[in-house]
Amino acid sequence: MLYRFMDKQARTRGDQISTEAVCNMLIFARYKASTAPDATVLKTLSVAGEIRGLCHLVALILTVEAGFAENDPMVQTEFIEVIASELRRKGVPDEYAFGDDPHYDSATLWFLYRESISQAQVLLHDAGYTTRSQVPNDRADG
16 A cells, blocks of 8 residues: 555655645545546645544545435444554554544544545535536546
């Protein structure tokens, strides 16, 4: 994974790479120079320091690309549980997966993420998109 490469490079220099830097690099790698609304929303939230870790970033990607926020809060919580489980299963260190929130359950993580998820929806709406299907997909992978 990209975080492992970045972490190894940083440790070779005696540094430690920040969770924010990992999230920014993943956003850049996924969207490159895209100016599509979904990319712009994630870049805006990242620059504002609103992304708490990789679990949060995945929830935000699902929000802007797949209408995650249109689901019931219980379903969103279940998605976050799956995301958290997968990050742990893959061996992603808690500092990258969850930032300052490594010991919280999925319901608490959802509570922490919900404001930025709402912000993402507002930013998409402000860009003129009222449903996820209206947002063009010009990501590097699809």
